Amino acid sequence: MLEITTTHMQSQPVGEAEIAALAAGLDGDLLRAGEADYDSARAVWNGMIDRHPALIVRCRSAQDVQRAVRFASAHSLRLSVRGSGHNVAGTAVNDDGLVIDLSQMKQIQVDAQARTARAQPGVNWGELDRATQAYGLATPGGVVSDTGIAGLTLGGGLGWLRNKYGLSCDNLISVEIVTADGQLITASADEHPDLYWALRGGGGAFGIVTTFEYQLHPVGPDVFVAFCFHDGNNARELLRFYRDFIATAPDEISTFAVLAHIPASEHFPAEHHGQLTLLFQACYAGDVADGERALQPLRDVATPLIDMSSAMPFVELQTLWDEEYPRGDLRYYWRSTYLKALSDEAINRLVALIAEAPSPLTTLDIWAMGGALSRVAPDATAFAHRDAAITIGVESNWADPADDEVNMTWARHVTQALEPFSTGGQYLNFPGFFDEGEATLRQVYGVNYDRVMAVKAQYDPQHLFPMK
Ligand SMILES: Cc1cc2nc3c(=O)[nH]c(=O)nc-3n(C[C@H](O)[C@H](O)[C@H](O)COP(=O)(O)OP(=O)(O)OC[C@H]3O[C@@H](n4cnc5c(N)ncnc54)[C@H](O)[C@@H]3O)c2cc1C
Known part of the structure; x- marks a missing residue:
């Protein structure tokens, strides 16, 4: 027994x-x-x-x-x-x-003519990007190559192609899924449309996906990438500039700004290690020369501390941060909130908050929303937060177990301190440890909460698959 x-x-x-x-x-x-x-x-x-x-x-x-x-x-x-x-x-x-x-289920099939890919749930973004880029195609994923396609897609999916082609879940054509009764079924716009609706942003609570079918788009192989570290002492002015830049940016530009300290790694000049920075990162999903021109303002707004912007293969862009997020070595607690706007007051609060971060590995990520992802109706998929101007990723990262409490407390404090500027929602893929239980789910599903729960009751009445 x-x-x-x-x-x-x-x-x-x-x-x-x-x-x-x-x-x-x-x-x-x-x-x-x-x-x-x-x-x-x-x-x-x-x-x-x-x-x-x-x-x-x-x-x-x-x-x-x-x-x-x-x-x-x-x-x-x-x-x-x-x-x-x-x-x-x-x-x-x-x-x-x-x-x-499912980590050993790694098959990928690309249909270059139909511009679709079918992938099993053990595949990560680096593997899928390499397979699709062999045909000059890609689907929107995340920004670290080791992250799984499964959890990221089912929770929404914020990445380098989101303003041009939407969230990862917006590019999900169909899934094969094992439901709580052990049946293997297909969910798509035509088959089990209610389940298909819930899987796009609702997470893994409705069954186990065994195949994801994605829409692909022409991307690269080279794209222009802004990767420009500015002096964090000027973060307030720089973020006000950033707000105006993203307000008129074309869909080709997907960008996030990061309040952080420059990593003490061989990739960065030693004299800047540990220095507070505001990093502008952006990908231009289009012609490389157009991209260089369009992203130039992010580099020219001030004299950068370090400017690593360049044209690069799309698959290389996906790996830029891999080394900073090692598997198993560090301790992580990530929360999120959506902002209605990047107001002066919100900017001041963000800059003050990063100054109080207990760990130099910690970052505040300011993801610009808009573009294609915002043109999908909030109730068209389970991902409700289409009208947010900004997603704030609160990434508490540290090494010493003795520092667990202070780092988690800081991250909780950040989301509380940003409440006056928040839409009240949070992102399923950066949910803390679901500390607030049911309240976290209500914030995640927003206007779609009742419908998500109705699909859950229909497909998994015994709650075999956890919601958090
Ligand atoms: C370094 C790093 C970078 C990240 N970058 C991004 C980013 O750029 N954009 C972004 O949006 N998010 C990002 N994330 C968050 C990421 O989307 C989530 O952590 C996601 O859950 C990871 O997916 P996974 O399959 O690896 O997760 P796992 O830990 O394997 O699974 C997480 C949950 O997903 C569900 N799930 C997994 N597989 C299936 C399946 N086949 N069927 C049904 N449910 C399933 C289950 O509920 C499971 O518990 C990042 C995370 C990390 C650690």
């Missing part, structure tokens, strides 16, 4: 014969404590998360996912679903329950 925690957080014995039957029927493998690979399979990107599942089903096929879901459902087991394991809140793993691990 193995004691496994249920969806109601009670311990329940499950017979060894049933566990052995599950293992025998898998194309992949079943791991438990003490077995080779168990520790690496339970480790996730955030070094703060150290959980010990009772069982990990490492799936190799959609049929494995069906087998694992049926097993979990039959025993009402506490369940977590893992794509690439990047979720900052560590939702990919749990203590004493079952983990359905």
Whole structure:
């Protein structure tokens, strides 16, 4: 017998014969404590998360996912679903329950003529971009190549192509998904449209996606990228300039500004290490020469401390930040809020807040919204926050476990201090640790909350798949 925690957080014995039957029927493998690979399979990107599942089903096929879901459902087991394991809140793993691990499901098929790609849920953005860029195509993803396509797409998806082509979830044509009853179905505009609606921004609470089908667009292979570190002592004036710049920027420009300290890495001149900076980052999804001209104002507004702007392959842009976000080494707690506008008062507050950050690795990310993503109606998909001017990513990053409390407290303080400027919403992919429970979900789903819950009740009435 193995004691496994249920969806109601009670311990329940499950017979060894049933566990052995599950293992025998898998194309992949079943791991438990003490077995080779168990520790690496339970480790996730955030070094703060150290959980010990009772069982990990490492799936190799959609049929494995069906087998694992049926097993979990039959025993009402506490369940977590893992794509690439990047979720900052560590939702990919749990203590004493079952983990359905999709990280080895990595097939990608590109149809260059139809400009579509089908990808399995273990694929990350670096892998998908490389496959699609072989044909000069791409779909909007995130800004770090190691992040999983699965969690990022289902939560919305903010990246370098968002103003031109929308969120990742806006480019989702269809999914194959295993629902709580173990069925493998297709959800698209024509089939199960209510489920398809919920999956675009509503997260992983409705079933387990085994194939994502994306719309692709011509991108690159080279794009012009602004990557310009200005003196953080001038952040207020620079952010006022930035507000005016984004107000008239064409859709080709997707940009975010970052209040940060210059990393102490070999890629940056030693004399600037640790210095407060306002970084302007932008990608121009179009002609390289047009991009250089269009992004020049971000570089000319002041004499930069460091200017690494250049034309580069789109796949290289996707890796620019990879080294600063190592897997497993650091501790991370990320929250978010949406701003109605980048007002003078909001700018002053942001600049004051970064000065109080306990860790030099911490950043405040100021993502400009607008463009294609804002032309989708708030109720057209589960992602409601189409009219926000700005998404603020509060990235608390640090190394020493002794500093956990002070860094998490600062991040909570930031979102409270920004409340007067906020739409009241927050982004599902930067949710803290879902500290505020149900209130977090209400902020995430906004005007779509009731409809999201209705789809949940229809497809997963027993709440097998956690919402947070
Ligand atoms: C370094 C870093 C950079 C990031 N950059 C960006 C960014 O640029 N833009 C952005 O929008 N977000 C970004 N994020 C946030 C990211 O979108 C989320 O952390 C997302 O959950 C990661 O997806 P994953 O598949 O790796 O997650 P996992 O931790 O594997 O899974 C997270 C959750 O997603 C759900 N899920 C995963 N796979 C499936 C599936 N196949 N079917 C159903 N549900 C599933 C489950 O609920 C699961 O618990 C970043 C995160 C990190 C750590």
